[in-house]
Amino acid sequence: MAKVISFSNQKGGVGKTTSCVNISAQIANKGKKVLMIDMDPQGNATSGLGLQKSKIKNTTYDVIIGRCDISEAIIKTRFKNLSVVPANISLAGAEIELQELDENLNFTKIALDSVKDNYDYIFIDCPPSLGMLTVKALSVSDGVVIPMQCEFYSLEGMSQLLNTVKKIKSLYNPSLQLVGILLTMYNGRLTLTGQVVAELKKYYADKLFKVPISRTVRISEAPGYGEPICYHDPYGKGSLEYAAVAKELMLRI
Template structure:
């Protein structure tokens, strides 16, 4: 019998609700083992448990991960904050890099950005020590290098620099031995700053809003990552795609997530981050949701994402 999802579509290319329902019922029947049904997660795959990670015997050198998506408002900063806090809670030493002139990461972690050394100073002056820019946050094991609006001028200043794509990599080499993971919160563009982040990184994590227009830009981002791999950083890997702002009540959200899984397979994390008003509330308080509302489903989801990335080997 033909697959109703693969063969029956409307003229607009959107699968019909009744066909999706039939296919899901068929899928559910295939997930029976004896008399017990295997629990299925939001991604349509069997749910998995990710064990509590072991304590690290030592720290460093860091694995550097860029959180990147050229579309704004998809959860990059929220993910950087809360994933960083979750990893720190599991004993990892984490450094978050605010690489967006809007400074949302710095604000979300409650650190000052004016009259302090920022990432902008490190990019433009080789004489400034990265250690001078590092600030502690309220979360144990989680540090940050902040940014402010000055960073918006960096692209202009970097145009004539020799090996301009590798400046951030040179900065981070000086401090990578102090941390287990460095998370770079990229700005929503594919300009020279983002290329710097990708050139400096071992891996890329793509937060992807479960919304159709967010899905359209992923192919372009993957193409950019491939170009960086070919020309600047052969070692860079796609660590995963993290579905964010998922609302299981809407067909649209479920449909987008299904398409992402169909297109990218195991690159899509099992963990899915739901939509909640708790995220902006935590941002206003200047703390991660793992501290603001530790028992909330969103906090538990980011803790699971941290465990999943550790199990995948993206983080030590």
């Protein structure tokens, strides 16, 4: 049965999508069957895997409002063992509509349960908010990975995010666990980086992934080619770092 893991942080631009896409592709390339679910109306994870958002028929939106079966929304990518449920801007309406739907009709959970036997891992790319879509994603996840940048405001956001995780755990999903905190766009030469890492270690030492993801041009240009980094630049630094994180993630959950 697949483990379900969300990549979440209410801050935008911290590397959620980049990490979700690259870890999904890395683990799939190593032989595990992976489904990536794009839960962000921006659809960055969808285009990052080379799919054209405008040409997609069924999306995450259609699945979570119960308009189509998840099997009708899953697309096999051109990458080994990697399938995706794509998203586009239609998902933006879901934040409002979901509140109106009967809460007992939990289409997301039903949908995931129906395909869990077909995959080893299901990774969900969350939007940059703690709204309904994120709550939904965390409610159906076994674990959450929190990508973050080494900046002062990231520390402030972290306690708010961890409180939300705690709340969801007690209200909807007792088995939700914090898989790890992943440092992204890392530059060890900056003084601030050292300060933030020291602060993080004080409180979350056992939760930090051992290897941070460096800021590299190759990682940022890969989505423009519709390719995960393990295909775009297989022997580069970014690829090796994401491979190390993927390995550690599989050991953690």
